[in-house]
Amino acid sequence: MEHEKQGFVSKYIFSFDHKMIGKQYFTLAMSMGFIGGILAVLIRLQLGFPSQPFPFLENLFPVGMASGIMTPEFYVSLFTMHGTIMVFFLLSLLPVSGFGNFLIPLQIGARDMAFPFLNMLSFWTVVPGAIIIIISFFVEGGAAASGWTAYPPLSAIRSAIPGSDLGQTLWLVGMIFFVASFTMGGLNFVVTILNLRTKGLRMMRMPLTTWAQFIVGILGLLSFPALAAGALLLTFDRSLGTSFFLPAGIFIGDTLMPHEGGTPLLWQHLFWFLGHPEVYIIMLPAMGFTSDILATFCRRPIFGYKSMVYAIWAIGTLSFLVWGHHMFVSGMSPFLGSLFVVTTLAIAIPSAVKAFNWLFTIARAKIQFTSASLFGLGVVSLFVTGGLTGIFLGTNATDIQLHDTYFVVGHFHFIMAGAGLFGAFGAVYYWYPKMFGRMLSERLGKIHFWITFVAYYAVFFPMHYLGVSGMMRRIYDPNVYEYLQPLQPVNLFITISAFVLFTGQLIFIYNYFASMRRGAPATSNPWNATGLEWSTPPHPGHGNWEGEIPPAHRWPYDYSEPGKKRDFTPQWEA
Amino acid sequence: MSQTAIAQADWGGGASPFGVTWQKMMMWFFIVTDALLFAGLLVSYGVVRIATGDWPTQSEVFSLTYIATMTFVLITSSATMACGVKAAELGRPQTAAKFVWLTILGGFIFLGMQAYEWTVFIGDGGGITGNPWGSPTFSQFFFIITGFHGFHVLTGVIVLLVVAIRAAMGRYSPAGVENAGLYWHFVDLVWVFVFALFYLV
Numbered sequence: 145m146e147h148e149k150q151g152f153v154s155k156y157i158f159s160f161d162h163k164m165i166g167k168q169y170f171t172l173a174m175s176m177g178f179i180g181g182i183l184a185v186l187i188r189l190q191l192g193f194p195s196q197p198f199p200f201l202e203n204l205f206p207v208g209m210a211s212g213i214m215t216p217e218f219y220v221s222l223f224t225m226h227g228t229i230m231v232f233f234l235l236s237l238l239p240v241s242g243f244g245n246f247l248i249p250l251q252i253g254a255r256d257m258a259f260p261f262l263n264m265l266s267f268w269t270v271v272p273g274a275i276i277i278i279i280s281f282f283v284e285g286g287a288a289a290s291g292w293t294a295y296p297p298l299s300a301i302r303s304a305i306p307g308s309d310l311g312q313t314l315w316l317v318g319m320i321f322f323v324a325s326f327t328m329g330g331l332n333f334v335v336t337i338l339n340l341r342t343k344g345l346r347m348m349r350m351p352l353t354t355w356a357q358f359i360v361g362i363l364g365l366l367s368f369p370a371l372a373a374g375a376l377l378l379t380f381d382r383s384l385g386t387s388f389f390l391p392a393g394i395f396i397g398d399t400l401m402p403h404e405g406g407t408p409l410l411w412q413h414l415f416w417f418l419g420h421p422e423v424y425i426i427m428l429p430a431m432g433f434t435s436d437i438l439a440t441f442c443r444r445p446i447f448g449y450k451s452m453v454y455a456i457w458a459i460g461t462l463s464f465l466v467w468g469h470h471m472f473v474s475g476m477s478p479f480l481g482s483l484f485v486v487t488t489l490a491i492a493i494p495s496a497v498k499a500f501n502w503l504f505t506i507a508r509a510k511i512q513f514t515s516a517s518l519f520g521l522g523v524v525s526l527f528v529t530g531g532l533t534g535i536f537l538g539t540n541a542t543d544i545q546l547h548d549t550y551f552v553v554g555h556f557h558f559i560m561a562g563a564g565l566f567g568a569f570g571a572v573y574y575w576y577p578k579m580f581g582r583m584l585s586e587r588l589g590k591i592h593f594w595i596t597f598v599a600y601y602a603v604f605f606p607m608h609y610l611g612v613s614g615m616m617r618r619i620y621d622p623n624v625y626e627y628l629q630p631l632q633p634v635n636l637f638i639t640i641s642a643f644v645l646f647t648g649q650l651i652f653i654y655n656y657f658a659s660m661r662r663g664a665p666a667t668s669n670p671w672n673a674t675g676l677e678w679s680t681p682p683h684p685g686h687g688n689w690e691g692e693i694p695p696a697h698r699w700p701y702d703y704s705e706p707g708k709k710r711d712f713t714p715q716w717e718a
Numbered sequence: 719m720s721q722t723a724i725a726q727a728d729w730g731g732g733a734s735p736f737g738v739t740w741q742k743m744m745m746w747f748f749i750v751t752d753a754l755l756f757a758g759l760l761v762s763y764g765v766v767r768i769a770t771g772d773w774p775t776q777s778e779v780f781s782l783t784y785i786a787t788m789t790f791v792l793i794t795s796s797a798t799m800a801c802g803v804k805a806a807e808l809g810r811p812q813t814a815a816k817f818v819w820l821t822i823l824g825g826f827i828f829l830g831m832q833a834y835e836w837t838v839f840i841g842d843g844g845g846i847t848g849n850p851w852g853s854p855t856f857s858q859f860f861f862i863i864t865g866f867h868g869f870h871v872l873t874g875v876i877v878l879l880v881v882a883i884r885a886a887m888g889r890y891s892p893a894g895v896e897n898a899g900l901y902w903h904f905v906d907l908v909w910v911f912v913f914a915l916f917y918l919v
Contacts, residue, residue: 258740327751331744339740365751373758377862385847386858388766402847405770405855410762417758 166246177234192639227292250677253342266328273321288315333361356432367421374414416467430567441517442509455494488538515589519570530559551611581683582663595648602641774851795824
């Protein structure tokens with residue numbers, strides 16, 4: 145295969161190479177994640193030290209932190225944008241768009257994605273979205289402030305609160321860019337996996353990471369249109385005075401709004417029809433990474449490969465039938481609520497299948513404790529913790545008590561955010577040699593893991609107690625309620641742990657960038673792993689394989705076969 | 719696009735599961751996701767209409783004969799498109815181009831009729847914030863659903879123009895005509911749903 149010499153622009157900016165596009169997504173997602181992390185630190189600053197002045201922050205946010213004290217309006221913007229940035233621009237972009245683009249062609253034995261131009265376009269569509277989201281902090285009225293779920297009427301009436309004005313409009317514009325980009329990416333994923341597999345790579349021989357990305361592509365294609373339809377209607381409500389989501393009788397201050405005929409519940413249905421599959425869009429790749437990483441470092445075939453694949457299918461299918469469990473207290477029919485309880489608890493079955501399969505893979509194995517495998521084990525731990533608390537929230541009888549408390553915040557930071565993030569970290573440690581041809585520092589990686597793991601539990605586990613004690617989610621200052629005042633030491637503890645958690649990530653960022661130049665050079669298969677991606681040269685060029693694409697002779701989990709000299713047999717060996 | 723060609727030429731891979739090219743498969747998946755976008759709008763319309771109550775009788779607002787004519791024009795254009803795809807498949811570019819031009823004509827007639835329908839509707843008092851017939855959401859959904867569909871028809875016409883012009887320049891591929899045809903049929907099919915659910919039910 146011939147490639148004309150590429151200039152800087154065509155190599156690093158408007159590149160068609162799926163690996164470069166994947167790395168571009170990494171850079172974007174990590175920058176957005178860093179910003180999202182700063183927002184989290186600011187949120188914790190307010191909750192740990194309510195309404196105390198921090199004069200140095202006034203320089204950065206002259207309105208929101210006037211004389212160093214955070215205003216309630218700014219606090220509301222902070223958690224809204226923290227959620228939006230983390231869910232969409234870190235946890236969707238890094239594992240799905242980033243690792244999906246980077247890994248799918250390598251793992252299925254393809255030269256590139258099916259449509260490289262569309263791939264490049266999808267990256268350059270999400271960049272303006274990210275920029276618009278960041279800019280919205282610095283416009284009149286500040287960033288959007290209706291939560292990451294953007295419930296109307298707060299998000300639909302421009303005069304409701306300061307953040308409902310220009311900030312919310314920019315939020316919607318940013319999200320439309322994101323949806324367009326993600327749709328293009330999803331199309332590419334699904335078609336590439338179906339049509340461009342190498343010889344012999346039957347669907348049931350694909351690594352679980354690719355299986356997860358395949359289902360994620362389908363989930364994205366089926367769920368994001370609902371958000372797009374909702375965003376279209378919401379834009380009309382905001383800009384043209386329609387009332388799709390607005391019933392009669394809404395007062396802003398003393399002014400009666402002219403709207404009538406709509407229903408805010410409609411937005412919740414449309415949003416959560418996207419919102420719940422979105423949770424699995426974040427989770428499934430992390431599950432795939434974990435399966436691949438654990439098999440490699442336990443030197444064992446993944447336990448129950450077929451059941452893992454079926455579980456991914458089952459989770460993907462069920463994820464479209466459970467959105468109502470976010471709406472138990474919305475005034476929806478209680479009968480409908482009971483149905484959603486059944487479907488929600490049904491999702492525990494395939495989830496438990498995955499958790500048990502991981503445990504059986506680990507059980508009595510001689511685990512090699514590398515940074516990647518530690519993060520893989522971390523995913524299992526967080527997934528079980530978050531899964532158990534999910535049962536309380538998926539059952540309407542208990543959810544009505546716990547709804548919109550810190551219990552929910554604790555829960556989803558474990559199962560979705562935490563497991564997704566740990567999966568992505570594990571994947572970076574595992575595939576970094578293929579990305580940059582060098583190894584990450586294992587010593588820094590292990591320090592990073594232990595700080596992150598301990599601090600993560602220290603931050604989010606106590607939140608369950610706060611929630612059961614009645615501290616509501618999204619509250620600006622819990623101390624206004626007498627019964628929440630005794631919880632202040634817990635909040636202070638969480639805040640300090642959150643600072644530690646954030647600082648720990650700086651180690652990772654240093655390791656990631658420093659190892660690009662100074663890491664030990666990697667061999668083409670440093671972990672003695674079996675997937676097709678390890679048959680490429682250490683730093684593959686555009687086209688991935690220099691000669692012929694190797695065919696797949698077997699599944700990718702042939703570790704420790706009895707009677708063989710080596711403890712692994714790569715997929716490309718007959 | 720040289721890079722696009724590489725993926726196919728050097729593939730030599732396993733069997734394509736549905737025996738179709740990835741371009742065609744991608745068009746199908748795109749149609750699925752676009753169909754769900756319309757589904758989102760039509761379901762929203764259904765929910766609001768049931769919740770609202772004072773929904774006007776459509777036949778008193780619209781001339782259903784006129785709408786039926788629009789539907790007829792659009793479905794006819796689907797038929798000419800099918801002829802175009804078949805001719806392209808048989809390797810008759812001239813005939814194919816002729817049918818594509820006829821389809822474009824059908825698309826323009828539909829868009830013109832829709833523009834006139836909007837003019838009449840607005841002239842009768844239908845506005846984006848209210849209307850004289852009942853719930854304000856009636857005219858709002860009218861504008862957003864027919865407008866969004868009209869936008870799709872316009873996109874389809876532009877795609878077909880590209881196909882026709884490329885055919886005239888000799889840069890012509892039967893697969894390209896077929897994929898454009900798939901999109902055009904989809905746009906027509908969506909109109910059938912809009913016609914049935916918004917104008918008739």
